[in-house]
Amino acid sequence: MFKGIEEVNSEKSDAVMFGNEDKYIAPDEAVDAIEDFAGRYPGYRRAHAKGIAFDAEFVPNGNVASLTKAQHLQDEKVQAVVRFSHSTVKPDPPEWLVPIKGMAVRFSLPNGGVTNLTMANVPVFITKTPEAFVRLLKMMTKGELSWREKWRVLRKDPEYRTVPTLLKQLKPTASFAEETYNALHSYYLVNEQDKRQAVRFRWVPVLEEDKGLPAGRMDDLEAELIERMKSGDVQFRLMVRVAGEGDLVDDPSVRWPDERPMIEAGIVTLKSVREDAAESLVFDPTMEVEGLECSDDPILRYRSPVYAESSDRRLREERLPK
Numbered sequence: 001m002f003k004g005i006e007e008v009n010s011e012k013s014d015a016v017m018f019g020n021e022d023k024y025i026a027p028d029e030a031v032d033a034i035e036d037f038a039g040r041y042p043g044y045r046r047a048h049a050k051g052i053a054f055d056a057e058f059v060p061n062g063n064v065a066s067l068t069k070a071q072h073l074q075d076e077k078v079q080a081v082v083r084f085s086h087s088t089v090k091p092d093p094p095e096w097l098v099p100i101k102g103m104a105v106r107f108s109l110p111n112g113g114v115t116n117l118t119m120a121n122v123p124v125f126i127t128k129t130p131e132a133f134v135r136l137l138k139m140m141t142k143g144e145l146s147w148r149e150k151w152r153v154l155r156k157d158p159e160y161r162t163v164p165t166l167l168k169q170l171k172p173t174a175s176f177a178e179e180t181y182n183a184l185h186s187y188y189l190v191n192e193q194d195k196r197q198a199v200r201f202r203w204v205p206v207l208e209e210d211k212g213l214p215a216g217r218m219d220d221l222e223a224e225l226i227e228r229m230k231s232g233d234v235q236f237r238l239m240v241r242v243a244g245e246g247d248l249v250d251d252p253s254v255r256w257p258d259e260r261p262m263i264e265a266g267i268v269t270l271k272s273v274r275e276d277a278a279e280s281l282v283f284d285p286t287m288e289v290e291g292l293e294c295s296d297d298p299i300l301r302y303r304s305p306v307y308a309e310s311s312d313r314r315l316r317e318e319r320l321p322k
């Protein structure tokens with residue numbers, strides 16, 4: 001069974017070996033590559049640095065209880081923390097220039113367990129493997145290539161086939177509360193009979209009719225979200241898409257067909273802003289609990305040690321004034 005972050009921290013060397021050894025990239029190399037490409041901001045997350053966090057409640061509806069033993073997917077309300085973020089490494093980015101947003105949710109289970117879903121408002125990830133992702137960062141960083149040459153390299157490489165389409169689809173976000181967020185990776189739900197079902201998760205906003213709130217200002221989505229919460233519920237439905245015959249469970253760069261069944265599993269409601277902004281939390285998406293297992297998706301597995309490396313760095317560092 002795959003390891004959670006605490007185990008990865010204690011046995012970094014072999015916990016991150018997966019797939020073809022030729023393609024092994026140490027997690028610190030990935031974090032260095034992000035810093036070289038996008039900049040280094042001590043004390044902040046090495047991606048999704050700016051965000052806002054809420055205490056929240058997740059109320060499951062029991063619809064997927066026959067597929068899983070996971071406690072937070074039965075019919076008992078659980079406490080949650082939700083952090084919305086802008087994907088960039090900059091602590092104070094021009095928000096409308098950062099169309100990719102994140103929604104990370106930590107569920108606290110009645111038995112003391114914890115699990116996270118750490119999603120983004122994109123339909124697919126840009127690569128199938130960590131190696132291709134880090135190679136892309138390094139190529140984009142290279143000083144000697146012009147942007148036109150970089151774009152040509154990128155278009156020629158089949159590894160990056162989704163990038164042009166993805167870039168075309170990106171648009172500024174009007175509100176964190178109106179986006180749909182995808183986990184992209186596959187997980188397995190495991191039921192009482194130990195039957196495993198591959199699924200993918202998604203948060204879909206619950207949007208009521210127009211309450212006359214001003215449209216998102218795009219330069220302060222955090223303030224807009226707080227305003228919304230004060231004038232009514234900010235909620236998202238957790239949707240579970242069930243894999244069909246032939247759907248790839250180890251490749252987050254490929255979508256599953258839209259006709260696959262989607263089951264609504266529950267609703268999360270934001271309750272109050274967290275003063276600590278969840279700065280010390282690490283939303284590792286590989287925290288397994290009974291009834292919920294990670295797939296062998298190499299990107300999913302890689303995120304655990306990379307997030308550990310990023311949090312090791314940021315939690316030790318002093319923040320410089322913005």
Ligand code: HEM
Pocket residue numbers: 030031044045046047048051083084085101102103104118119120125129130133182183184185252281282283299302303306307310311314
């Ligand atoms: C090889 C692939 C990836 C790398 C190298 C990477 C890297 C990182 C790093 C370094 C952080 C900061 C972690 C911390 O300091 O706590 C982060 C956060 C985050 N990443 Fe990724 N990531 C990858 C894939 C993904 C994917 C596929 C998604 C979406 C499905 C995603 C969504 C997020 C979100 C939402 C956060 C912010 C979590 C929070 O609020 O704390 N990442 N990522």
